[in-house]
Amino acid sequence: MTTSLSRATARLGRSLTLLVAVLGCTTSPAARSGAASASNGGSPVNGTEILWDQYGVPHIYAADRQGIAYAFGWAQMRNHADLMLRLVAQARGRASELLGADYEAEDRWVWTLELPARADRMLEAQPPDMRAHLDAFARGINAFAREHPDLVSDSVRAVLPVRAVDILAHLNRLQFARFITSRTEVRDATRAWERGSNAWAVAPRRSASGRAMLLANPHLPWSDLFTWTEAHYTAPGINVYGAAVVLSPVLLIAFNDALGWTHTVNTQDGDDLYELTLSGDGYRLDGQVRPFERNEHVMRVRMPNGQLRVDTVRVKRSVHGPVVNEKPGKAIALAAVGLHGPPLSLALVQWWNMGQARTFAAFLDAIRPNQISGQNITYADRDGHIMVFYGGNTPVRPGGTRAFWAGIIPGDTSATLWTALHGFDEMPKTVDPPTGYVQNANDPPWWATFPVQVRPEEFPAYLAPRPMGFRPQQSVRLLEADSSITFLELVEYANSAHMVLADRVLDALLAGAAASPNETTRRAAEVLGRWDRTADAESRGGVLFAEWWGQYRRSRSGRPLFGGPWNGNAPRTTPAGLADTALAVSALASAADTVAKKYGRLDVPWGDVYRLRRDTVDLPASGAGGEYGVFRVVGFDESKKGDGTFDAIGGASYVAAIEFSDPVRAVTLVTYGNTSRVGSPHRVDQLPLFATKRLKPALLTRSDVERHLELRERFSSSNTTP
Numbered sequence: 222m223t224t225s226l227s228r229a230t231a232r233l234g235r236s237l238t239l240l241v242a243v244l245g246c247t248t249s250p251a252a253r254s255g256a257a258s259a260s261n262g263g264s265p266v267n268g269t270e271i272l273w274d275q276y277g278v279p280h281i282y283a284a285d286r287q288g289i290a291y292a293f294g295w296a297q298m299r300n301h302a303d304l305m306l307r308l309v310a311q312a313r314g315r316a317s318e319l320l321g322a323d324y325e326a327e328d329r330w331v332w333t334l335e336l337p338a339r340a341d342r343m344l345e346a347q348p349p350d351m352r353a354h355l356d357a358f359a360r361g362i363n364a365f366a367r368e369h370p371d372l373v374s375d376s377v378r379a380v381l382p383v384r385a386v387d388i389l390a391h392l393n394r395l396q397f398a399r400f401i402t403s404r405t406e407v408r409d410a411t412r413a414w415e416r417g418s419n420a421w422a423v424a425p426r427r428s429a430s431g432r433a434m435l436l437a438n439p440h441l442p443w444s445d446l447f448t449w450t451e452a453h454y455t456a457p458g459i460n461v462y463g464a465a466v467v468l469s470p471v472l473l474i475a476f477n478d479a480l481g482w483t484h485t486v487n488t489q490d491g492d493d494l495y496e497l498t499l500s501g502d503g504y505r506l507d508g509q510v511r512p513f514e515r516n517e518h519v520m521r522v523r524m525p526n527g528q529l530r531v532d533t534v535r536v537k538r539s540v541h542g543p544v545v546n547e548k549p550g551k552a553i554a555l556a557a558v559g560l561h562g563p564p565l566s567l568a569l570v571q572w573w574n575m576g577q578a579r580t581f582a583a584f585l586d587a588i589r590p591n592q593i594s595g596q597n598i599t600y601a602d603r604d605g606h607i608m609v610f611y612g613g614n615t616p617v618r619p620g621g622t623r624a625f626w627a628g629i630i631p632g633d634t635s636a637t638l639w640t641a642l643h644g645f646d647e648m649p650k651t652v653d654p655p656t657g658y659v660q661n662a663n664d665p666p667w668w669a670t671f672p673v674q675v676r677p678e679e680f681p682a683y684l685a686p687r688p689m690g691f692r693p694q695q696s697v698r699l700l701e702a703d704s705s706i707t708f709l710e711l712v713e714y715a716n717s718a719h720m721v722l723a724d725r726v727l728d729a730l731l732a733g734a735a736a737s738p739n740e741t742t743r744r745a746a747e748v749l750g751r752w753d754r755t756a757d758a759e760s761r762g763g764v765l766f767a768e769w770w771g772q773y774r775r776s777r778s779g780r781p782l783f784g785g786p787w788n789g790n791a792p793r794t795t796p797a798g799l800a801d802t803a804l805a806v807s808a809l810a811s812a813a814d815t816v817a818k819k820y821g822r823l824d825v826p827w828g829d830v831y832r833l834r835r836d837t838v839d840l841p842a843s844g845a846g847g848e849y850g851v852f853r854v855v856g857f858d859e860s861k862k863g864d865g866t867f868d869a870i871g872g873a874s875y876v877a878a879i880e881f882s883d884p885v886r887a888v889t890l891v892t893y894g895n896t897s898r899v900g901s902p903h904r905v906d907q908l909p910l911f912a913t914k915r916l917k918p919a920l921l922t923r924s925d926v927e928r929h930l931e932l933r934e935r936f937s938s939s940n941t942t943p
Contacts, residue, residue, distance in 0.1 A: 273932040277903030291941035294361025300896035306377035312390035340390035346566040355385035358470035418485035420599035422607035427657030435601040437483030442871040461576040480602035492557035495632030603881035611666040664693035691850030721850025733802040745813035758828025758841035769812035888916035
């Protein structure tokens with residue numbers, strides 16, 4: 222029974238009435254143990270099939286693992302051929318040679334970190350079954366390109382053929398040029414690059430059906446190497462449904478009929494910048510001069526006239542890692558987990574094993590190697606277990622605070638140098654709490670559930686920060702407001718666009734505005750007083766609030782914004798109030814003038830300004846940035862139309878809600894569509910669902926797929942094996 226709901230939540234329920242019919246046709250993965258061939262309605266014994274459903278989701282039925290891998294490579298090419306080959310060129314550090322000078326800076330970063338050489342070493346470290354998997358995945362990519370040359374652009378054709386090592390090189394670039402560290406991060410010496418996701422696991426005691434439920438909702442940019450692709454693969458003993466970022470040979474967020482998991486980017490600090498003192502041709506360490514290791518890599522950069530400019534990347538490495546910046550007498554070296562210290566080569570093996578696990582114990586065994594950096598793991602299963610694991614890799618550092626390790630570290634002494642990583646047993650885990658739920662919205666591990674189960678004082682001070690942001694606060698608020706959550710409510714709450722920030726500051730603003738003699742200020746206050754405090758498309762007042770908050774924040778640059786700071790003794794209700802009410806009221810008058818001038822009215826609907834645009838689709842958006850405390854995160858950029866509107870460019874990118882009933886039921890959405898291929902209807906066919914807060918059924922049995930079949934592709938065993 223729902224115990225308390227905000228006005229925003231109540232309105233969400235009205236927008237989801239169409240879900241009832243959609244959810245009615247969800248069914249279960251039928252494969253259990255070794256009985257997949259019979260229970261899936263006849264998986265091919267001597268070959269492989271891809272059944273494509275009406276949303277461009279490939280359902281792969283294979284006789285063995287190599288058939289799955291081959292078909293998964295083929296399927297990704299059908300949906301993302303040009304994107305995949307461009308990513309391969311970037312992973313090789315050759316994008317500027319093949320695609321143009323715009324890629325030069327990124328290529329230099331790839332060579333500075335020497336990621337291609339690391340990919341070679343990773344390939345050698347793969348066990349035979351994963352090496353065969355990678356080879357088959359690459360064969361599928363190349364076979365598609367041969368048989369469908371019309372679906373591969375001339376601009377990327379020179380990248381072919383793709384090799385197994387290219388897949389690992391791409392995984393390296395994803396990790397070391399985006400998630401663990403990045404060029405931007407090193408340039409600015411900051412960890413403030415925003416990445417986000419939501420994850421919930423609900424235990425039977427808090428579920429209306431008495432079955433555990435899982436919500437997966439990664440927030441990433443809606444393009445490039447962050448693009449999600451949804452798929453389902455089945456073979457004897459294997460039956461997994463989920464999503465992967467493009468060019469991954471295995472599903473990364475997924476479920477079977479026994480269990481499932483999702484990821485959220487965590488708050489671990491996986492890299493350090495060391496300041497070196499230069500001496501002659503070397504650097505000083507422990508009172509002695511050490512020589513740098515030196516390597517050179519020749520780059521070719523394609524100029525606008527088609528000619529190639531030859532350049533050389535000269536890499537210097539200290540014991541800490543590669544030098545990423547230098548000035549007279551000083552240099553900065555980068556130490557990152559996986560590049561420095563123990564190698565991390567088996568993330569793909571871990572993801573594959575996670576998908577094959579069928580019990581909580583087996584899943585724990587699968588994740589124990591802790592090979593997946595930078596990601597929390599949120600888990601639920603049909604036996605009722607739930608968990609958040611603060612997964613990933615943190616260096617074993619010689620003491621020190623989080624703030625110390627976030628800065629520039631003295632590199633002239635080995636006392637600051639780390640060589641080991643914290644293991645699985647040393648990392649925070651919240652398992653089966655009596656509260657009946659766990660959550661993570663990119664907050665530290667302390668706030669997975671309330672009352673808390675893991676405490677910061679039990680772990681090294683550098684392991685994670687303390688504060689709990691507005692979005693995690695809203696995450697907990699939604700879960701705790703309902704003691705018996707239905708499956709429909711799980712989806713409903715995932716779409717909440719309520720702004721917690723408004724709850725914390727709006728009352729103080731309105732009280733200050735009430736005493737203002739300025740008529741514009743009073744009219745603006747009237748609009749905000751009537752506003753429902755959401756970023757729903759039809760909501761009136763959110764545009765004015767966002768403009769006001771932006772102006773107030775800029776006017777307080779470098780100074781506190783709130784009347785009281787975040788307080789660890791009240792983590793879910795602070796910060797609150799305004800640090801400077803007079804300035805806030807002045808900013809409201811200015812914001813009102815801006816909104817009236819741009820849009821002709823102060824109460825312009827949110828969705829008139831914030832849009833979902835791709836190709837010919839142009840729809841009103843619901844959602845906002847996580848800084849507003851909105852659970853349904855959508856990131857926007859100013860539209861090129863020049864009309865004062867904003868286009869969605871990131872945020873909620875893949876959504877999956879799973880209930881481990883018998884049969885399992887699930888609904889999913891790839892927000893922008895399951896293909897990036899220009900001309901395909903599946904580039905945009907899921908945007909209308911996202912605009913109206915609906916999800917589509919995950920087709921989990923062959924019979925369901927056959928009823929929604931768009932295309933069938935068959936491969937003989939001679940295609941899928943070497």
